[in-house]
Amino acid sequence: MAKPATLPVLDLNVLIAMYGDDSAETITLALSGFRREATHYVQQLQRGGQHDVLTDNALADTARLCHSLKSMCGLVGAAKLMQLCMTLEQAARQQDLIILQSELLNLAEVWPELLSQLNLTLLQHGYADE
Amino acid sequence: MLMSNILFIDDDAFILNAYQRMLRGSVYQAFYLQQPAQLWQQAYLTSLTIVLADQQMPGITGTELLLQLQLEYPEIKRVLISGDLTLAIKQRAPELTLDAALPKPCSKAALLDCLQRLSGGLTATT
Numbered sequence: 001m002a003k004p005a006t007l008p009v010l011d012l013n014v015l016i017a018m019y020g021d022d023s024a025e026t027i028t029l030a031l032s033g034f035r036r037e038a039t040h041y042v043q044q045l046q047r048g049g050q051h052d053v054l055t056d057n058a059l060a061d062t063a064r065l066c067h068s069l070k071s072m073c074g075l076v077g078a079a080k081l082m083q084l085c086m087t088l089e090q091a092a093r094q095q096d097l098i099i100l101q102s103e104l105l106n107l108a109e110v111w112p113e114l115l116s117q118l119n120l121t122l123l124q125h126g127y128a129d130e
Numbered sequence: 131m132l133m134s135n136i137l138f139i140d141d142d143a144f145i146l147n148a149y150q151r152m153l154r155g156s157v158y159q160a161f162y163l164q165q166p167a168q169l170w171q172q173a174y175l176t177s178l179t180i181v182l183a184d185q186q187m188p189g190i191t192g193t194e195l196l197l198q199l200q201l202e203y204p205e206i207k208r209v210l211i212s213g214d215l216t217l218a219i220k221q222r223a224p225e226l227t228l229d230a231a232l233p234k235p236c237s238k239a240a241l242l243d244c245l246q247r248l249s250g251g252l253t254a255t256t
């Protein structure tokens with residue numbers, strides 16, 4: 001498995017292959033929808049990680065959020081965040097708090113990098129934020 | 131033209147939107163449901179030929195829902211979609227039979243191939 005640092009932040013070829021469509025309309029629809037949903041998921045993950053004590057419910061929530069976000073990343077080619085979600089999900093399921101906390105810190109770097117790529121790619125494809 | 135009525139069940143709106151986009155212009159009449167519990171109230175339920183359900187949903191798993199469907203409407207074909215297919219299939223009730231299983235996320239090509247196979251060779255190109 002590739003190391004997160006070597007993975008692309010956003011690979012449009014994956015999105016195009018998954019959707020079977022390379023039109024700007026599909027690319028902007030997919031990326032704007034992903035940006036909206038992923039922002040919500042990341043906020044929830046970061047809120048959950050701020051607690052000193054992670055209960056079983058909080059760990060289950062983290063695993064569930066990462067599982068869903070991982071699939072969304074796979075659809076649009078957000079490989080780096082997808083890899084991070086896989087690690088986070090596994091750590092949450094195994095109740096490995098050390099890896100969990102360390103990977104949540106990585107999220108604070110990986111997400112802004114992806115968000116910046118999303119904004120740039122959307123702009124390049126003619127998408128204007130409302 | 132012969133239409134095949136299919137239903138996607140997934141609590142994630144983004145994923146449902148992706149399926150909708152992938153099937154745009156296809157021969158399939160597709161329905162989308164975010165709340166699995168609402169399946170039984172849908173007027174189109176008896177017209178369905180294929181139901182595709184995500185495994186991880188709040189309140190009920192895809193395999194549990196598909197088992198209920200199998201008991202109530204055995205003629206409807208059942209497809210499980212999961213980010214961890216091996217685990218989902220391993221954990222399913224032994225009496226559940228699946229017509230197909232797809233990884234999540236799945237590509238348009240994989241989705242159309244599966245639907246075409248299950249609907250008896252309907253051509254579904256856009």
